[in-house]
Every structure is written in C-alpha cells, then in structure tokens.
Amino acid sequence: MFSSGRFFEVFLLKVILVTSLCFSAVVSANIQAVKAKELLINQMSDAPYTIIDVRTVEEYADGHIKGAINIPYDxxxxxxxxxxxxxxxxxxxxxxxxxxxxxxxxxxxKRGFNLLHLEGDILGWKSQGLPLVK
Known part of the structure; x- marks a missing residue:
C-alpha cells in the first residue's frame, strides 16, 4: 500500500500528465491541417505560406519539400x-x-504564431508521390 506521501506524489504526477495531455490536445485542435495538394496550390499563389521542416539536418538533406526551411524542433x-x-x-x-x-x-x-500543420507530414507527402528536393 502507498504511504500518504507516496500517494500524493503519484496523484500529483497523474494530474500533471492529464493537464499536459489536455493542453496538447487543445493546441492541436487550434492548429488547422493543410492537405498536401492544397499546399502545392498555395505555393503557386501570390501569397505562399512559409514551410518549416522540423526534422533533423540529416533527414532534411535526405529529401524535403521545395522551399522548406529546416529548423529542427529542438x-x-x-x-x-x-x-x-x-x-x-x-x-x-x-x-x-x-x-x-x-x-x-x-x-x-504559445508565442502567437499563425500555424498550419501539413496533413500526413512527410510520410503522407511521399505516399502521394509528391516531389522532394535534396
């Protein structure tokens, strides 16, 4: 059986975990997805989005969406x-x-950026046979 101190630690850890998951879900719900083909059309417009590839430098060098800027997530x-x-x-x-x-x-x-998420990420892009540059 847990001691009262240990019980409190476990309870607090669970509260923190649930809170962080809820916040993460709220953030995700507020960031709309853009389909790959919609992104391709946008890139030919007068107001193209800025594409950010958050993978490692090595992954980016192995193939990325044309015009993407590499800023690893960390x-x-x-x-x-x-x-x-x-x-x-x-x-x-x-x-x-x-x-x-x-x-x-x-x-x-959290910093007020206007964000869209590429639906399916690079795996989805590749599965549709869309072009990559190296």
Missing part, C-alpha cells in the same frame, strides 16, 4: 531570431510523422 531557441522574422507569416509545419511537429507547434502557438 532548436527553437537557437533559431529564435529567424523565427521572429517569420512571425507575421503563416507557417506550415511538418516532420516525419507528426510528433516533433506537434512539439514545435505547441511552442510557437
């Missing part, structure tokens, strides 16, 4: 100067499958 602070220059633009964020993009989006959402 380098937000190191790239804060560049990100501040992009704050007035709509950013389309993607990674391999969505996990890292969500971390990046959560951080930038």
């Amino acid at each position: 380098q937000i602070e190191a790239q804060s100067f560049l990100l501040n220059e992009l704050k007035d633009q709509t950013l389309v964020v993607y990674c391999r499958s969505g996990r890292r993009a969500q971390i990046f989006e959560t951080a930038l959402f």
Whole structure:
C-alpha cells in the first residue's frame, strides 16, 4: 500500500500528465491541417505560406519539400531570431510523422504564431508521390 506521501506524489504526477495531455490536445485542435495538394496550390499563389521542416539536418538533406526551411524542433531557441522574422507569416509545419511537429507547434502557438500543420507530414507527402528536393 502507498504511504500518504507516496500517494500524493503519484496523484500529483497523474494530474500533471492529464493537464499536459489536455493542453496538447487543445493546441492541436487550434492548429488547422493543410492537405498536401492544397499546399502545392498555395505555393503557386501570390501569397505562399512559409514551410518549416522540423526534422533533423540529416533527414532534411535526405529529401524535403521545395522551399522548406529546416529548423529542427529542438532548436527553437537557437533559431529564435529567424523565427521572429517569420512571425507575421503563416507557417506550415511538418516532420516525419507528426510528433516533433506537434512539439514545435505547441511552442510557437504559445508565442502567437499563425500555424498550419501539413496533413500526413512527410510520410503522407511521399505516399502521394509528391516531389522532394535534396
């Protein structure tokens, strides 16, 4: 059986976990998805979105969406100067499958950025046979 102190620790940990999951779901719900073909059409418009690839430098070099800027999800602070220059633009964020993009989006959402998430991320892009550049 748990001691009262241990019970409180476990209870507090559960509360923190549920709260963080709820906040993460709220952030995700506020960030709309853009379909790959919609993004392609937008990129040919007079007001193209800025595309952010949050994968590693190596993954980016292996193939990325044309025009995407590589800002690895764990380098937000190191790239804060560049990100501040992009704050007035709509950013389309993607990674391999969505996990890292969500971390990046959560951080930038808190700072007031206008964000869209590429539906299916790069795996979805590739599965549709859409082009990548190296």
